[in-house]
Amino acid sequence: MLRLENVQAGYGNILAIKDVNLEITQGEIITLIGANGAGKSTTLMSISGVVPIRAGRISFKDQDIHRKEPDEIVRMGICQVPEGRHIFPQLTVQENLDMGAFLRKDKKEIKQDIDYVFSLFPILAERRGQDGGTLSGGEQQMLAMSRALMARPQLLLLDEPSMGLAPLVIKQIFEIIKQINIENNTTIFLVEQNANQALHIADRGYVIENGKIVFSGTAESLLKNTDIQKAYLGI
Amino acid sequence: MDYFIELFLGGITRGAIYALIALGYTMVYGIIGLINFAHGEIYMIGAFTSFIVATVLSIYGFPLLAIVLIAGVAAVIWSSAYGYTVEKIAYKPLRHAPRLSPLISAIGMSVFLQNYVLLAQTSDFLPFPELIPEFAFMEPVAHIIGSSDIIILITTAVIMIILTVVIKFTRVGKAMRATAQDRTMAMLVGINVNRIISATFIIGSALAAIGGLLIASHVGQINFYIGFLAGIKAFTAAVLGGIGSIPGAVLGSLVLGLTESFATGYVSSDYEDVFAFSLLVLILIFKPSGLLGKAETKKV
Numbered sequence: 001m002l003r004l005e006n007v008q009a010g011y012g013n014i015l016a017i018k019d020v021n022l023e024i025t026q027g028e029i030i031t032l033i034g035a036n037g038a039g040k041s042t043t044l045m046s047i048s049g050v051v052p053i054r055a056g057r058i059s060f061k062d063q064d065i066h067r068k069e070p071d072e073i074v075r076m077g078i079c080q081v082p083e084g085r086h087i088f089p090q091l092t093v094q095e096n097l098d099m100g101a102f103l104r105k106d107k108k109e110i111k112q113d114i115d116y117v118f119s120l121f122p123i124l125a126e127r128r129g130q131d132g133g134t135l136s137g138g139e140q141q142m143l144a145m146s147r148a149l150m151a152r153p154q155l156l157l158l159d160e161p162s163m164g165l166a167p168l169v170i171k172q173i174f175e176i177i178k179q180i181n182i183e184n185n186t187t188i189f190l191v192e193q194n195a196n197q198a199l200h201i202a203d204r205g206y207v208i209e210n211g212k213i214v215f216s217g218t219a220e221s222l223l224k225n226t227d228i229q230k231a232y233l234g235i
Numbered sequence: 236m237d238y239f240i241e242l243f244l245g246g247i248t249r250g251a252i253y254a255l256i257a258l259g260y261t262m263v264y265g266i267i268g269l270i271n272f273a274h275g276e277i278y279m280i281g282a283f284t285s286f287i288v289a290t291v292l293s294i295y296g297f298p299l300l301a302i303v304l305i306a307g308v309a310a311v312i313w314s315s316a317y318g319y320t321v322e323k324i325a326y327k328p329l330r331h332a333p334r335l336s337p338l339i340s341a342i343g344m345s346v347f348l349q350n351y352v353l354l355a356q357t358s359d360f361l362p363f364p365e366l367i368p369e370f371a372f373m374e375p376v377a378h379i380i381g382s383s384d385i386i387i388l389i390t391t392a393v394i395m396i397i398l399t400v401v402i403k404f405t406r407v408g409k410a411m412r413a414t415a416q417d418r419t420m421a422m423l424v425g426i427n428v429n430r431i432i433s434a435t436f437i438i439g440s441a442l443a444a445i446g447g448l449l450i451a452s453h454v455g456q457i458n459f460y461i462g463f464l465a466g467i468k469a470f471t472a473a474v475l476g477g478i479g480s481i482p483g484a485v486l487g488s489l490v491l492g493l494t495e496s497f498a499t500g501y502v503s504s505d506y507e508d509v510f511a512f513s514l515l516v517l518i519l520i521f522k523p524s525g526l527l528g529k530a531e532t533k534k535v
Contacts, residue, residue, distance in 0.1 A: 049422075050423070070422035070423060071422065071425045071427045075425060079423070080423050082419065086417050086420035086423070087420075088413050088416045091409075095409065099421075102406075102425050103424075103425040147424065151425065
């Protein structure tokens with residue numbers, strides 16, 4: 001469904017990703033794990049078209065997307081929940097969700113989808129009229145994911161959804177990720193530092209170091225790999 | 236008491252006009268964090284366009300109302316085209332440059348447009364046709380407020396209401412607010428940010444053009460340099476109210492207009508600018524973010 005071939009990208013003089021190759025098939029959950037600054041977020045930003053790539057090729061459903069504008073990429077069905085959630089602070093919860101459906105015109109179904117995300121995260125229904133900036137970290141993460149779902153993505157890119165959250169909330173977020181994957185058949189590309197949790201819900205995983213993919217395999221094989229255990233799982 | 240009321244209403248009128256220009260500064264700043272110093276020139280171009288169109292139409296003997304409307308529409312379209320083009324030429328290529336670069340580019344654009352109008356038109360003051368007549372029904376209050384003041388107030392009020400509705404409820408308005416709050420995220424929900432930035436420049440320029448028409452007809456003369464002082468004043472008003480904030484720009488403009496009006500009326504018109512800019516200095520010392528602005532916090 002999504003394929004990255006020899007992708008290079010960066011900011012200014014810094015090359016944040018040097019050689020990234022990966023592939024996602026329809027319906028999977030895959031995870032990309034790596035340390036701070038390894039190039040995880042840059043990888044997602046180049047898929048979304050926010051950071052232009054310097055070399056290589058990104059294709060989605062056999063169509064090159066690396067020269068497309070971010071809004072065209074969203075229109076094709078790729079949505080991202082960026083690191084740090086990026087809630088619009090002075091828009092209400094409802095308006096934040098409306099922004100998620102920005103490219104859609106089907107009013108009736110948008111309303112259904114709002115009810116759907118409220119069923120996933122009932123707390124958001126209570127906070128409906130509140131400004132996004134006043135929510136707690138966990139609530140903001142729920143809102144950020146709901147906002148992405150409002151676009152009915154085929155591929156959902158999640159950047160560190162567990163960052164800065166309490167263990168109980170993390171558990172809830174991961175359960176919902178799995179639920180979204182199963183219920184809507186949404187393909188999920190999960191970037192995490194919390195490798196243990198991520199590998200437990202993922203089908204396959206990639207490990208990135210210094211801008212290069214150094215290891216890939218099924219989630220089980222990554223969990224059993226002693227190098228990865230030492231470096232990322234704290235065992 | 237009549238004198239006080241006269242000064243008060245005069246101040247509000249002044250403020251209303253500043254607001255039309257200040258909104259352009261504040262909206263552009265809100266979206267791309269740039270002080271568009273060429274904005275005063277867009278206002279001046281609006282005044283010139285309406286001057287040319289109004290003069291031609293009055294030669295052909297059009298009725299006054301038609302002249303005002305056609306000149307207004309022409310000024311709005313022409314100024315918007317300039318605003319749009321200025322952004323595309325002078326700011327868009329510098330989108331990812333350090334913040335100082337587009338600022339210098341803006342000052343360059345301002346100087347260029349002034350001199351361009353100077354060369355293409357004239358350096359003399361041109362008498363602007365009186366587009367707003369003295370209404371008969373205004374006779375009893377004419378010593379307090381003129382007909383053109385009333386027209387300016389009503390026009391500005393209507394425009395403010397329309398602008399508020401557009402920003403609050405329409406798709407493009409919501410996209411503008413989202414882009415101002417978080418540009419990266421705006422891209423990620425599928426907003427074409429370049430188009431929103433263009434829309435902001437067009438709306439700001441259109442407001443400035445209407446301001447140009449109203450002031451020119453109120454004051455009665457124009458030249459290529461009027462954009463500079465009006466621009467500086469409106470910029471002051473925007474900073475006073477809190478740059479980036481739309482209600483702030485309106486409030487700041489009214490405060491500035493009233494200050495100038497009272498300073499002129501009770502002290503001397505020579506001190507008008509002294510009071511206006513002293514007010515700015517005081518606000519910047521005691522409330523640097525402006526009356527309604529939010530203190531900017533930057534994560535380090």
